[in-house]
Amino acid sequence: MLTVENLTKIYKTGDRALKDVSFTVQAGQVVGLIGPSGAGKSTLIRCVNRLVEPTSGKIRLDDRELTRLSGAALRSARRRIGMIFQEFALVERLTVMENVLSGRLGYVPFWRSFTRRFPQTDIDMAFALLERVGLSDQADKRADALSGGQRQRVGIARALEQDPELLLVDEPTASLDPKTSRQIMRLIGEICAERNLPAIINIHDVVLAQAFTARIIGLRAGEVVFDGEPDQLTDKVLTTIYGEEDWNAMRRGAEEDSRDNQEAAERMAGLV
Amino acid sequence: MPVLRTVQPTWRKRTTTAHLVLWGGWLALAALFAWCWREMTKNTIWAFVWDAPEQAADLGARMFPPRWSYMERLWWPLWDTLNIATLGTILGILIAVPIAFCAARNTTPSVYFVRPVALFVIVASRSINSLIWALLLVAIIGPGLLAGIVAIGLRSIGFVAKLLYEAIEEIDHGQVEAITATGATSAQIIDYAIVPQVLPAFFGISVFRWDINIRESTILGLVGAGGIGLQLQASLSTLAWPQVTLIFVVILATVVVSEWVSAKVRGAIT
Numbered sequence: 001m002l003t004v005e006n007l008t009k010i011y012k013t014g015d016r017a018l019k020d021v022s023f024t025v026q027a028g029q030v031v032g033l034i035g036p037s038g039a040g041k042s043t044l045i046r047c048v049n050r051l052v053e054p055t056s057g058k059i060r061l062d063d064r065e066l067t068r069l070s071g072a073a074l075r076s077a078r079r080r081i082g083m084i085f086q087e088f089a090l091v092e093r094l095t096v097m098e099n100v101l102s103g104r105l106g107y108v109p110f111w112r113s114f115t116r117r118f119p120q121t122d123i124d125m126a127f128a129l130l131e132r133v134g135l136s137d138q139a140d141k142r143a144d145a146l147s148g149g150q151r152q153r154v155g156i157a158r159a160l161e162q163d164p165e166l167l168l169v170d171e172p173t174a175s176l177d178p179k180t181s182r183q184i185m186r187l188i189g190e191i192c193a194e195r196n197l198p199a200i201i202n203i204h205d206v207v208l209a210q211a212f213t214a215r216i217i218g219l220r221a222g223e224v225v226f227d228g229e230p231d232q233l234t235d236k237v238l239t240t241i242y243g244e245e246d247w248n249a250m251r252r253g254a255e256e257d258s259r260d261n262q263e264a265a266e267r268m269a270g271l272v
Numbered sequence: 273m274p275v276l277r278t279v280q281p282t283w284r285k286r287t288t289t290a291h292l293v294l295w296g297g298w299l300a301l302a303a304l305f306a307w308c309w310r311e312m313t314k315n316t317i318w319a320f321v322w323d324a325p326e327q328a329a330d331l332g333a334r335m336f337p338p339r340w341s342y343m344e345r346l347w348w349p350l351w352d353t354l355n356i357a358t359l360g361t362i363l364g365i366l367i368a369v370p371i372a373f374c375a376a377r378n379t380t381p382s383v384y385f386v387r388p389v390a391l392f393v394i395v396a397s398r399s400i401n402s403l404i405w406a407l408l409l410v411a412i413i414g415p416g417l418l419a420g421i422v423a424i425g426l427r428s429i430g431f432v433a434k435l436l437y438e439a440i441e442e443i444d445h446g447q448v449e450a451i452t453a454t455g456a457t458s459a460q461i462i463d464y465a466i467v468p469q470v471l472p473a474f475f476g477i478s479v480f481r482w483d484i485n486i487r488e489s490t491i492l493g494l495v496g497a498g499g500i501g502l503q504l505q506a507s508l509s510t511l512a513w514p515q516v517t518l519i520f521v522v523i524l525a526t527v528v529v530s531e532w533v534s535a536k537v538r539g540a541i542t
Contacts, residue, residue: 049453079455089450093468102464106455113460155450162454 001026002048002166002198007057009043009222017043019222021057025166028196030189032203032213032230036242040222041202045168048200049081050074061166079106082159084188086171088151090143090158097139099154100126103161122161129157133187149180156187167192167199173208181205185212206238331513338521339514346503346522352417353499353526356492357485360424365478368429372436378448379440379466390433397430402488406497420497424485431481439473440466472541483534490523 002025009018017040025031033041046052048059050066059066061077069077082103090099104122105113112118130136133153138146143154152172159167169188173181189212192199203209209216210230218226218233218241225240226233286294373379375390405423413419443466451465493501500519507515 051449051453075455075457077455078453081453083450083453085446085450087446089446091447091451091465091468092444093471094464098464102451102456103454105451105457105460105464110457110459110463113456114463158450158454168453 001062002200003058003060004044004048005058005060007044007047007059008055009040009047009052010055017222018047018054021219021222021224023217023224023227025198025200027198028192029215030192030199030201030213032201032209032216033219034203034206034209034216034241035219037204038221039219041219042170043222044219045083045170045200045202048166048168049078049083075106079162080165082162082164082167084152084155084159084167084169084172086174088148088155088175090151090154092142092144094143095139096130096135096141096143096146096154097126099143100129100139100157100161103158106162125163126157126161129160132160132191133157148176149184152176152180152184153187156184156191160191164197167197169199169201171202171204173203173205181208182211188212206233335513335517337514338517339512340518342515342518343522346500346519349493349498349500349503350522350526353489353493353501354486356417356420356424356489356497356499357482357530360421360489361428361478361482361485363421363425364428364481365432367425368432368436369474371429371433372440373462375433375437376440378443378445379462390437394430394433394437397426397428398434399430400427402427402485403491403495406492407495410496415496415498417498420489420492420499423492423497424489427488428481428485431484432477435477436470436474439470439477443469475541476538479534479537483530486530487527490526 004024005022007018007021008016010016021040021044033044035041043052047054048061048066050069054067057067061081064077066074066077091102094102098116101116101118101122102113103126104118108118108122127136127139130139133156135150135153135157138150143151146154152175155172167188172184172188176184185208188199188201191197201209201213203213210233213230216226216228216230216233217224218237220241220243226237371390371393374381374386375394377383377387380387380390402423405426406419409419409423413422447469448461448465451461456464489499489501491501491504493499493503494505496502500523504516504519507513507519
């Protein structure tokens, strides 16, 4: 169980990215974190594994307080928190296998990782995961030789190779086409269900979030403004999250586009 | 009276004042050139200049044909030259790599102490030419190959470290973040996230420096630091022009080959 209590983050520039954010995630629960750009979604999940240092507040994973750890204790907490990134963040010039095995870096001593002589159990697990994400014949390819969807699958395999207790997912579909996006979201959902793995998924695509998560938290300017089930996400709630102006402008923009298209079609029809 | 609409919008790139300033600037530049030319040629003895084509032809005639038989005494110095360049480059790289990691903003152990020291070492090494290093080292460790190797090595540190630390600073931070998130130690982060990203730059820089060092090591002999330059100096001071020509040919051939090797190696790394 992940507990976030009164989490606040103020950047050196004075930007208050998070204000007093509190919520809990139960075991096996997949939470979608939505909100406009700059709402603090990325900051929030990076505070959990301390890639970003929170200013105040507490984050607990089961009975371990993550916000208090440092050095070796922090590294051993990080190795049980898998992370999946927007632009995949694979090491481009390493092979798929090396990328997946890098999920074990927190478990093996330096010389083993340096000589790439990982324990056989780690290698077996890596092959099983590649099989699970559908890339079993790509193990020896370099990461930069893969397509976007394949790279994200490697990213998923790397996160799972960590044998995680929690999955942090940062905009997993932002660099993918709509069809691949749905496949990747479905894969993440299935894997979380198989392993009873809790996950926090940052996602700006509301439709995808509603389709693939069991609970949605809406963040606006660093504050939680919605926390509920996907069905409760009405237009009114979306207005609260994304702001009145933007919301209407977006709709107006869409209406204008369709009106322009219609007019153009009529003119063309008149010409014939 | 009919209405005349004469005020049309006109457009010019510059105002009249700007035009005048511009032309004034060009005039000043031409005047400066004329003055410089006069200063430069004040001490020229024109008789020598008009004589130059004949002198060149005369020297050319004496330099030609190259004395090919001298080649048998060049193989060994040539081998020395290649060794100075190669060993010097290796020495430079060995010292430059840790300095580069200390100088790069994202890997340095301390921004306020270690980084400035590393940057100073880089500047110090770069500001002194190999020939000057050789001159100093011949005085310190005596004439010979070792002075040449150390001179080339010292000069290479700055070059390799500077280009390498710039490459380290330009890496994609996302990959570092991803490896950090797995719970890796700093050494593992360098091994998995940073080294793979800078490896092509590293090989490119090293081969490029080796290529430059081959050229530089051909003249180190002029100050007594070994290699083919010694032969060049001996031939020049005895006015043995056909030998000088042969040495030029050998240097040219060596440089062409090293450029070819360096281009091939850099092309092979992706």
